[in-house]
Amino acid sequence: xxxxxxxxxxxxxxxxxxxxxxxxxxxxxxxxxxxxxxxxxxxxxxxxxxxxxxxxxxxxxxxxxxxxxxxxxxxxxxxxxxxxxxxxxxxxxxxxxxxxxxxxxxxxxxxxxxxxxxxxxxxxxxxxxxxxxxxxxxxxxxxxxxxxxxxxxxxxxxxxxxxxxxxxxxxxxxxxxxxxxxxxxxx
Numbered sequence: 001x002x003x004x005x006x007x008x009x010x011x012x013x014x015x016x017x018x019x020x021x022x023x024x025x026x027x028x029x030x031x032x033x034x035x036x037x038x039x040x041x042x043x044x045x046x047x048x049x050x051x052x053x054x055x056x057x058x059x060x061x062x063x064x065x066x067x068x069x070x071x072x073x074x075x076x077x078x079x080x081x082x083x084x085x086x087x088x089x090x091x092x093x094x095x096x097x098x099x100x101x102x103x104x105x106x107x108x109x110x111x112x113x114x115x116x117x118x119x120x121x122x123x124x125x126x127x128x129x130x131x132x133x134x135x136x137x138x139x140x141x142x143x144x145x146x147x148x149x150x151x152x153x154x155x156x157x158x159x160x161x162x163x164x165x166x167x168x169x170x171x172x173x174x175x176x177x178x179x180x181x182x183x184x185x186x187x
Contacts, residue, residue: 003064011051012065015044015072019079026083026144038145044076045137074104077136084143093143093159096166100136103169107176119183128175132168135161 022040025033051069055061081097142158 008051008055011047099166136165
């Protein structure tokens with residue numbers, strides 16, 4: 001099977017290429033490094049929305065794109081969470097980050113296994129997963145920026161949203177595991 005490259009796939013690849021750029025900018029000894037890192041993260045988020053929108057709207061969905069898109073998302077989230085935890089060093093930040101990264105690995109593995117069994121539809125993305133992603137991405141953006149804006153405690157808001165994302169992460173993981181439970185004995 002040939003891999004088809006199209007605009008949505010190129011946008012997904014751009015998101016992957018933005019990861020090392022974000023990491024380099026994150027560590028630059030520059031007063032605007034946090035702002036630049038946040039802008040790169042937001043740009044990656046826009047490409048995530050845009051590639052899915054274009055793939056659906058223009059009927060450009062491909063098996064390769066369906067594989068690559070969640071890989072790009074999980075790479076971005078995991079790497080940026082590691083950067084943020086490394087910079088902050090707080091166990092209060094490490095705990096929800098570990099929950100989120102652990103869940104992503106678990107559910108990605110579960111989806112792969114379920115796909116091998118022809119049961120992928122049992123663990124498709126849910127509305128709860130979308131809420132989790134929204135809280136998670138907003139939290140990460142706030143934590144990357146980390147400075148108050150017109151009196152709004154951005155970093156504190158990021159912490160709160162990250163804990164909300166971690167709770168939604170556990171909840172959605174339990175739901176996915178319950179949905180897959182009936183197949184566990186068959187594999």
